[in-house]
Amino acid sequence: MELVILRLLFMLGLVLLFFSLRKPPLKEWLLCYLLAAYFGTFLGDLAAKHELISYPVKLFTQFQSSVLYEYLLLPLLSIYFYRNTYRSSMGAVIGRAAVSSSVLTIIEVFLEHQTNYVHYITWEWYYSLISLFLFFVFVWLMMELLNYLAGEKQEVE
Template sequence: MERIILWSLLIIGITLLFSSLRKPPIKNWIIIFSLSSYFSTFVGVLVVEEKMLEYPVRFLSNYFSSSLLYEYLLFPVVCIYFYQTTYGSRYLNMVLQCILYTTVLTIIEVFFERYTELIKYHTWTWIYTFISTFILMMFIRFLMQLINSKERYI
């Protein structure tokens, strides 16, 4: 059952990725995708190597101990959509939307932790997921805002 879920999430992730890249500025979407992949992988590897959680069933399990699907595809795609929906937003609206996106991701993770073998918490809890996801999404959002503001002056 877990393999079916993984393959379904892969198809959904690829579909959403191509859908998110359909409107300009594509350069921003690719930068967001790359930055969020980089930072989520960094955090994910630390958490897994510290044995705070594990992914018993995952893609390329012989080579990677973290979740490639989440760190390299699903989370970056969510970050693109978060940026797209907050592009012209004020700070409060941005924070509220980030809370919404983070809540949905956390609920999905808790569901997978309780009812599947895709993720198992050891010392990790859902609140760590919520906080780390929120901080990471806001950091990437502000980093993109900084990149775009510097680009205007060049």
Template sequence: MEKIILWLLVIIGIILFVISFKKPPFKNWIIVFLLTSYFAEFLGVLVVEEKMLEYPKRFLSSYFSSSILYEYLLFPVVCVYFCQTTYTSKFLSIVFQCILYTSALTITEVFFEKNTDLIKYHSWTWMHTFISTFILMMFIRFLIQMINKKK
């Protein structure tokens, strides 16, 4: 069952990836996607190496100890959508939307942790996921805003 879920997530991720880059400005979304991938992989490896959580069933499991599907595709695509929907928003709206996106990701992760072998928490909790995802998404959002102001 886990392999089916992983392949469905790959397909959904690729479709969302293609759709997300149709909205201008294209360069912003590439930067957001790549920065999110970089930081997510860096933090993901730290968490897995510290044995705070593990991914018993992984996409390309023989090559990576962390979840490359989440860190290189799904989370960066969600972050692109977050940045797109908050592109012209004020601070409180950005925070509110970040809470919504982060909540959706956290609820999904908790569902997978409880009902599948895709992820297993050890010392990690849903609160760690929520806080780290929220901080990373806000960091990327304000980083792209700073990059755009330097023009």
């Protein structure tokens, strides 16, 4: 049953990715997705290899970490986070990052207690809260820096 849910999440993630990349500015959303996937994969792989966290049930069993989360779901959530904070002040970004990371941490703790999707070895829930908060803020700052260096920021429709 858990693999069925992972497959449904995979299909849902692909559909949401398709719809999230349909609106301009495509360059912004694609860059945000790739940036989040790169750093998410690096950090997730680091946590799995150091045996802080494990994923007993995986969609792609060749990998130690959760490829579905790191390559699809977290970058997709980062696009939506960046889209919602595109023109926001730093205070608003911090507030939304706190709310977003809190919701994701609650979901992760529920999954850790009720399913075999994720298992904390030496990981604690507040590590997820802090790391997700910092991750969202970091991706937002990187996108702002890249826009500043490029000298442009397109209008969102």
